[in-house]
Amino acid sequence: MTVEPPVSPEAAVNLSKIISKLSPILGNLIEFNVVEYLDDQEEFAGQGTWLRQDPGFPDAVFDGVTPQPGFEIKAWFPLSTEITARFKDSQNHFTDNNTDVCMLAWLPEKILYGKPQIIDVVIVSGRSVAEARDNHYHNPPHYLVREPENTENRTSNLQQTNTNGYRIQDPTEDQLRRANELIESWGPDGRKYQPTHEYQEKLRELMSIANYRLDTNYAKMDRIVHPGLEEFKSRVLKLKSNHPISTACLSVG
Template identity: 65%
Template sequence: MNTQDVIRSASHYLDGLSGHIFDILDITKPISVDAAVNLSKVISKLSPLLGNLIEFNTVEFLNKQDEFSEFGKWQRQDPGFPDTIFVGSVQPTPGLEIKAWFPLATEITARFKDSQNHFQFDQTYVAILAWLPERVIYGKPRIVDVCVVSGLSVAAARDNHYHNPPDYLVLEPEDTTQRTANLQQTNTNGYKFQGSTEEFLEAQKIVESWGIEGKIYRPTREYQLLLRELLIRYKYRLDTNFAKMDRIVHPGIEQFKRRVFNIEVSGMTIGQWNRLLSTRRENPIKQALQTYLDIKEENIDELIE
């Protein structure tokens, strides 16, 4: 078994998690439609906690598969990248970066900032697990779909999407290989041009002098020196939204998002639930909660008893 065999098998098992219910938390059914509306507004706040719990349980799930036991064991890295690596006889070491996605949130907020240079053997993959409570806003967390894609492909899609010198620069981390592990830099960053119109036109001429190939992003030291020349000469701001996975237009992730939003849950597609619960119009929300989730209008007499 080689690195790609391990990744391929892990992807297969993770794909099989679609529909799986994690018995790690049970959100109680709201006692009234008003309580349900309030819950729908805050349910996404559970995502970081449940994301971590799903990550823990996913590693345990993979270690239960007999296929891996002969060659090694999946082990969490906390902190560290990726989230889990396959420690054993297989080299280069396979790894999985696990991202939990709550699709009633506005977007996939997870970021992916690691440099392309860290995936030269395509040994690390990204696993996105979309989850919802069994009944949209209450019940146990259930995996609705899974997407596993190459980390290298995600990094390349990110860099190609943002890269647009001189307006936008994608910069690789400095060479920190001589530092201790906890001080090494592995993340790329994005920078947005903030200079004047005259300075922008001047910067454009510099980029044009690089030739056609100069406009193609490369994580090499030589090309990064060209980009850093612009960063030194002109005013740029660090883009804090850089590398959000929902915005890099990765074909596999985009297809996954469309697939998830078309899944029907409790009478409507996830996309319809997303649009409905993100509005501020409470009457349609109440009607849907009563119709599809069996949540009734509040009965004061029952609550008093």
């Protein structure tokens, strides 16, 4: 994949506004190629097959052993404002801790055009990302993380696996008082997020006290404060190169 050089300064400005949108395409291309590459490795011969899942989570799994190891790929263009990729899968999907998240930072050869180049990679446990997300966002009664409904009886394309975030909407003092009293009745761990059915029922009762709205910015990986991802972000944004534009851009972040 190659992005052609802009033909004018105006075209360069327009290109700078949209080039980060190549991240999903780049991520998909990497998924295809990595699965084919891994399947050619001798260490996996006779044990199983690497498969790309679309749709499905994670992006790639090793079919042949149980539990299935797998990985989810996220691509990040570091000259954009933040890591816009989201991670919404429930903690309940990581009980075996067999799925990793691979985040790839990339830039075109010439900053705005050329072939994409991977400049850094981080690999972290998917379970650790889900736990960091829920611990960061969940703050009852002001913000609630909710698990998906039980959809096991549905076909695979209709099964729900994602959590969602909800913000309280213009609560009255009385609503906040009642909400906090209810949370206190749950015991010392009442404000700590739990992906269990019992805790979700408690949250359902809490949401009946006040109005909550769905948060469309929920689960952005730039905001979940995961130690490994934060270190990766810092490392990438401190990168230097011999290209004067790239040095300036990465320094500004």
